[in-house]
Amino acid sequence: MWRRQQRADGPAAVLAIGTATPANCVPQDEFPDFYFRATKSEHLVGLKEKFKRVCQKLGVQKRYLHHTEELLDAHPEFLDNASPSLDARLGIVKAAVPELAAEASRKAIAEWGRPAADITHLVVTTNSGAHIPGVDFQLVQLLGLRPTVRRTMLYLNGCFAGAAALRVAKDLAENNRGARVLVVCAELTVLLFARPEEGCFQTLINQGLFGDGAGAVVVGADPVTTCGERPLFEVVSAAQTIIPESEDAIAMHLTKGGYGGNISARQVPVLIGDNIERCLLDAFEPLGVGAEWNDLFWNVHPGSSAILDQVDAVLQLKPEKLAASRRVLSEYGNMFGVTVIFVLDELRRRMEKRGEEGAPEWGVMVAFGPGLTVETMVLRRCPAQGTSTPDEEKLTAA
Numbered sequence: 253m254w255r256r257q258q259r260a261d262g263p264a265a266v267l268a269i270g271t272a273t274p275a276n277c278v279p280q281d282e283f284p285d286f287y288f289r290a291t292k293s294e295h296l297v298g299l300k301e302k303f304k305r306v307c308q309k310l311g312v313q314k315r316y317l318h319h320t321e322e323l324l325d326a327h328p329e330f331l332d333n334a335s336p337s338l339d340a341r342l343g344i345v346k347a348a349v350p351e352l353a354a355e356a357s358r359k360a361i362a363e364w365g366r367p368a369a370d371i372t373h374l375v376v377t378t379n380s381g382a383h384i385p386g387v388d389f390q391l392v393q394l395l396g397l398r399p400t401v402r403r404t405m406l407y408l409n410g411c412f413a414g415a416a417a418l419r420v421a422k423d424l425a426e427n428n429r430g431a432r433v434l435v436v437c438a439e440l441t442v443l444l445f446a447r448p449e450e451g452c453f454q455t456l457i458n459q460g461l462f463g464d465g466a467g468a469v470v471v472g473a474d475p476v477t478t479c480g481e482r483p484l485f486e487v488v489s490a491a492q493t494i495i496p497e498s499e500d501a502i503a504m505h506l507t508k509g510g511y512g513g514n515i516s517a518r519q520v521p522v523l524i525g526d527n528i529e530r531c532l533l534d535a536f537e538p539l540g541v542g543a544e545w546n547d548l549f550w551n552v553h554p555g556s557s558a559i560l561d562q563v564d565a566v567l568q569l570k571p572e573k574l575a576a577s578r579r580v581l582s583e584y585g586n587m588f589g590v591t592v593i594f595v596l597d598e599l600r601r602r603m604e605k606r607g608e609e610g611a612p613e614w615g616v617m618v619a620f621g622p623g624l625t626v627e628t629m630v631l632r633r634c635p636a637q638g639t640s641t642p643d644e645e646k647l648t649a650a
């Protein structure tokens with residue numbers, strides 16, 4: 253009995269979303285000039301031409317980056333890949349990541365409509381830092397959260413970090429009646445910044461693909477409408493899977509010069525394509541929801557254009573299905589775990605604009621990262637206030 257009283261009645265739902273980027277916007281077609289000039293690498297003419305071709309293949313039109321030419325000029329050690337620069341890079345993210353995370357969080361809390369002190373749990377993820385106390389601790393002060401807020405900090409989860417944080421938030425919200433969980437993901441790529449080198453293709457991908465940003469989501473079950481809470485998406489189920497024999501496909505680690513490691517750029521889209529349908533079937537079959545892939549709305553982590561193309565091809569999706577993922581990739585680049593929160597925000601804006609008419613009720617979030625790990629989250633669109641979903645109409649009629 254008391255166990256039941258401790259738990260929420262309904263499923264966790266997304267109650268609000270906020271996003272933020274640094275002010276410095278870099279158009280992709282200007283980036284090769286900036287990058288080769290800032291790294292004093294103009295003499296590598298052939299490599300620059302190759303970089304331009306790679307930049308065009310990634311599906312990115314512009315990105316926001318904390319590291320400007322001025323910042324790089326102030327840190328000549330960032331341009332020497334053999335020089336120790338980790339401390340300086342960590343110093344930059346220690347100050348800047350909490351600020352960006354707080355900006356996204358304030359927007360989410362403002363949309364949610366309740367005081368920040370009503371947040372009971374905080375789940376924070378970043379790959380941009382290695383501090384204790386961490387971003388979670390800084391956010392308590394920056395946002396005016398209660399000192400008793402229950403914090404969970406997830407470091408170095410790669411690109412699946414955002415979906416993993418939402419999965420943890422779902423469990424917290426459903427197992428603690430009245431819990432309101434603030435999920436925050438923030439990334440700055442200054443730890444990844446490196447000078448181009450002949451024979452190091454990974455550096456070209458890192459510099460051409462990844463962007464900076466922060467996303468925040470308030471998650472809670474049993475929304476209190478009298479407090480102005482408005483559920484956007486129910487988080488119906490959440491799962492995580494490791495793709496067999498793929499542990500070397502994405503591997504990163506901190507080094508004296510920032511991040512080291514490797515992404516098997518050509519192998520990653522193929523591995524995802526070979527395994528995504530199994531992950532989706534495992535997610536939908538237990539729910540008894542007959543999933544016709546084109547009947548869903550889609551939030552696929554836009555790792556790169558090639559990854560989205562592979563998902564499209566394997567699942568035979570209609571072109572509009574991955575439009576939100578493609579738009580976020582194009583406008584912001586791959587922001588690691590932050591990206592799925594931007595896509596969630598884009599999806600809800602598209603749904604609000606289009607209205608309830610014809611909008612799919614069921615959807616899915618799929619995120620990928622080191623492991624290779626696949627996070628799969630089944631979502632259900634919540635009707636705008638005053639309307640009901642087709643399933644609810646059937647129930648009311650019965």
Ligand SMILES: CC(C)(COP(=O)(O)OP(=O)(O)OC[C@H]1O[C@@H](n2cnc3c(N)ncnc32)[C@H](O)[C@@H]1OP(=O)(O)O)[C@@H](O)C(=O)NCCC(=O)NCCS
Pocket residue numbers: 302305306309310411453457461515516517518520521555556557558559586620621
């Ligand atoms: C890397 C990627 C852009 C290549 O796309 P593609 O359609 O296969 O393009 P191409 O084969 O034309 O390759 C583009 C260039 O990169 C080069 N290239 C691609 N993979 C390479 C590798 N592993 N090593 C060296 N060069 C490579 C190609 O030789 C080509 O160079 P060129 O223009 O001088 O001929 C694409 O596979 C990709 O986006 N991969 C996923 C990236 C990723 O892992 N994202 C993060 C996951 S969360």
